[in-house]
Amino acid sequence: MSDDDITRELSTLRDHWRYAVSRFNAAGLSYGHGTTTAVDDAAFLVLDSLDLPIEMLDPFLDARLLPAERRLLAERIAARVSTRKPSAYLTGRSYIQGVRFHVDERVIVPRSHIGEILFAEYGNPDGPSYLPDPDVVESAVDICTGSGCLAILAAKFLPGAAVDAVDLSADALEVARINVAAHDVGDQVTLHRGDLFAPLSGRTYDLIITNPPYVDHAALSAYPPEYRAEPAMAHDGGQDGLDLVRTILADAAAHLNPGGGMLCEIGRGRPLLEAEFPDLEFLWIETEEAADSVFWISAEALGVEG
Template identity: 80%
Template sequence: MVNTDDIARELVTLRDYWRYAISRFNAAELSYGHGTTTAVDDAAFLLLDSLDLPIDTLDPFLDARLLTPERKLLAERIEARVSTRKPTSYITGHAYIQGIRFHVDERVIVPRSHIGEILFNEYGGEMGSSFLPDPMSVESAVDICTGSGCLAILAAKFFPGAAIEAVDLSPDALEVAKINVAEHEVEHQVTLYQGDLFAPLAGKKYDLIITNPPYVDHAAMDAYPAEFRAEPAMAHDGGVDGLDLVRTILAQAADHLNPGGGMICEIGTGREILEEEFPHLEFLWLQTAEAEESVFWISAESLGVEV
């Protein structure tokens, strides 16, 4: 065990801690994938978020001399990342989607959905989306398997006139979602429900369904490194082939969609399986920065909703 007091005395600038963290992370052969992909990026995220600095702006601060409490905090958090192998977001208490910060802890999976990127890309330009509904026309939306509540909160921001509902099976996850809903001041717009998929929503219909359900297959979970094992297993477990919950959602979605609506769903790597099992459905596969076949859009009409 490294003496963090010694480190805090010897290292003075942010550059010192960044170099030190990268070396420690590489030597420990840490794993990434919770918003960062390399030791360099993970170290930068840990340092900047711990100091409440912009997480995408490292250079201006590199040679800043840190206060003694800041140095001690960084030394302790670098050591915690190495010794516990927990994702950095659990250590700092925050995760980000497109620069928007959310509270996270070990009650929820660290949010990293491709859907957030898609919402920003589709609604961030002047032309509007080619497939998602006009934001001002959406009066209701639901986030199934909401976890920390991040996608429901983003939906509230993109659809200002919509009532947003969010469901999760885990009461612990909903406690975290409640924190985020309050911090983003959308309590008037977002309502949280505890239950299994659509079960708490009997009879309710929506213009938009958003869902990022557990979709990891058992073989992949068995091979997980420590960082992924630190997250709640139920937030990953999609069954033997990863698509158990996706199948159930597809089977039930039509009962909860208004005509003209649709669903955006993240599934991981199961495109070929879904297309073979559901040849009658018109999946529109959406490209993101890191994946081309992980998220689909499907219209209410394709699911059998009559106009």
Template identity: 75%
Template sequence: MTMKDDIIGELVTLRDFWRYAISRFSAADLSYGHGTSNASDDAAFLLLDSLDLPIDVLDPFLDARLLGSERRLLADRIEARVSTRKPSSYLTGHAYIQGVRFLVDERVIVPRSHIGEILFHEYIDLGGSSFLPDPMSVETAVDICTGSGCLAVLAAKFFVNAEVDAVDLSADALDVARLNVAEHDVENQVSLFQGDLFAPLEGRTYDLIITNPPYVEHDAVEAYPAEYQAEPAMAHDGGEDGLDLVRRILVTAPAFLNPGGGLICEIGAGREILEEEFPHIEFLWLETEASQDAVFFVTAEALGVS
């Protein structure tokens, strides 16, 4: 009998597997940050999503007895998380933004954008935003560096009257984005383009530009733990100081913005650098649960659009 057989035979409930997974993850000194921040939460996500259970509700299911096929699946995925060190989302095939599920695999970065949190907070929690446009008035929006397409899909859901474009340099990423567009039934709203930032959008203008570009310093990408190295490097690498693409976006965006529109961009770090290099731009820095200056909003007028 193998060790795996012993585990499947001895662990019976979800609680058993959760405790076991936490112990294995902690002993392996795994890294997190793909929607979870510690062994306990990562184990809960892996187990619940593998069983198609709500990922934010663990307690009601803890003492549920699992089928033999379910025990084998969980044992396999716990072992894979430790042995491959891939993010749990790659093992289950799903990632979530504010409870909305998206399809993911190794062709795309695991989505975890602060912008998704901001959209939900501004339009649902507050019932209306003080800086983002009225969702009913947005007729055109674009998601630059769309990756899995998650922000483009959310834009289509919030801006129900809008045509939403989504751009990525990676053809592989766009294949995943296409799956998510179909999964969320927004094919009639969302159009996908392959190219470098705004290059495939010549002649188009937008009420809102959304972008979560690569923004990690090159040296930091080189030093990533295995979980982050499992993701496409081009989705992280923002050049020497992480801001190469952000600079290009700020310079190019005005030609693609309608008057009264705006740009929302995630940068991670680098606020002081941007404010020093672009002193004429009035940045509105947006607070999220985990950060106070990882995302900015800039009006079209602040970018010189009239």
């Protein structure tokens, strides 16, 4: 069926959603960029393309679409199947806990567990259980910032903090600049290009946040096209996935203030990390999708003296 045929035959949002689900299932697409099934991915693509709330499908299902809207959906459904790009690249937007960020192929599609943790800790009226008190945090840094989403969320939750954000990719930092401007946090967030802590000139922080590349080479070689569409450097964690994590752990103490700590996402690397660093006190944080993909470690556990 051509795009013109789809535009003529399908009229409601429900029609286009159902059609997208069928096309995605038939094509054997892969997911994991904010959605986990064909049903969810089709809903995201249809709703976000029409600038509708991505969590509110039901109220709009029987809405009749304008010809231009039908053409747009037909084009994007076809592109999702033919290019195998994540739907977020097709709409140019991604979300963390409902907060919208611009994305394109210069950055990985944001989906860090750390976003959920920041909301759970700092959006909790009872206050944080292990992260530093937001009222006393004066400085934070996001290492491997990518699109800048975690640095921006940190700025929103830590209104008194200056937030640095570092990435090696100049392209990624261009996307981060778009998001910093869109969220009006330019007075708080400073972007730096460089390798991990290298551009920070001995600065110290109350909070380090990092979601570094942590995928091992065996997993990278098995990636489906949706993941291969993202920048390879945003995934590549070395032979066993922990190359950058090791470097960050080695350097973190020199950049932490007493009473602070580091929140780090490492995917499936817990057994390797604990075997290699048996004397470090990692606190593993459970999220909706994983029990041990993110750890918290205090400055004191890393040897920082008060």
